Amino acid sequence: MDFLTLPERTSGNRTYGLTSVIDFGTPIGELKNILSDYGYLIDIAKIGIGSAYVTRNIEEKIELYKQYQIKPYCGGTLFEKCFYQNKIPEYLTYLRNLGIEWIEISNGTLDIPLQERLQLIRQIKQDFHVIAEVGSKDTNKEIPISEWKEEINLLFHAGCAYVITEGRDSGTSGIYDKSGSINSNLIQELLKDLDSKKIIFEAPTPMQQMYFINEVGTNVNLGNVKLQDVLVLETQRYGLRSETFYLEEDGCKLL
Template structure:
């Protein structure tokens, strides 16, 4: 295991948890949502926090709103920092609804994206069509991240569908299955209308997940990130993280914030 170290701080200060791995990570991955960062802000994000970002999503259908030049530069910067750049899953749903799926994938590959999100948060996808979308993405050499759950406020979780989707998506080649939480983190999936976690539903959900390393939890709010780290561990995969919160989340993962200090610090005698 190659851990992330700092050239200037003692290892016990840089990572008191002593568990954070360097990229490419299989667990403890962080997916960031970009809802319209300018190039300067995007480059600043890469320089400051690029080492702590594994996947970066251009939220919903914003990919269609960039000029080709800006899209290309974002893709180049992401690739230089070993970050998988993906368009939002809603954009692929638009392509399905508009009947332009082949054009979507051709453009995704040409623009420099290195992955896609296959979701049905807004439209209904048959299992066959979901499989075809995953296969088409893989044929284009793209990483595939699928999503489970609807964006509609108050949507309930079908547990038999959950476990079937996880197994099927993994079998088809999906790297991670994302649990829907929207960019707001409120009123959907395991979150109530104020963003709190519905603990009974969450516990029941855990009983139906065969391997936690296969799952990415959308958790845009700090309270949600903290809850999931405490419940699952620092190697939990977290998504829809706002760009300005990447460093804060990394500090949570390492025990560099009071919230996870006792949870993650190794026991040792105080000394000077």
């Protein structure tokens, strides 16, 4: 029975308002239980770091996600490992064999020149939906705001479906400082000139998630969400938590 006035939430096969979870080796039995209850709240599942490569039942896990219309893909670290060892053709074959249609192109660990990443995106965008990541996992590396904007624009122009802003699973790098505090100046500048519907902000903690919900709106794209936190996140999106209680009635500055 619906009797509350709540922010309007995107639904179905969403193109924005995405919840992207991170899976660091969730056992199949546990995953089945989680998805049975909360699969409808999840849009994308990142098989974290390079864990897909050493998961024996990875085929079963991929199929399980797809049963719930969740888009699975492998973390950028696996891509970077393949790039480092000159195994990108083998990696693409590996993804095709698994039935994975999404790929992350990142440079969080390796300093892969932007032009090389752009060229690769142009080559594979016909076969895969590309998600690119911007920002470094190195907490001591500062990237000027102008470079963030320029790189994101070039990645979109090359054919990326979405761009992720680096935050790590710990929320302590990229758009955050070592303590987990958000670089709000950077976020404000990105929101001024870029289409936030196509940016996935990595926000692993409830505090970080609530910042983006209040700043961008109910239907902000959030990544690196823990599987056990998806219901709490949806509650936050609907203004049913104190910190998001006073969301605008339309629920989303994106609309």
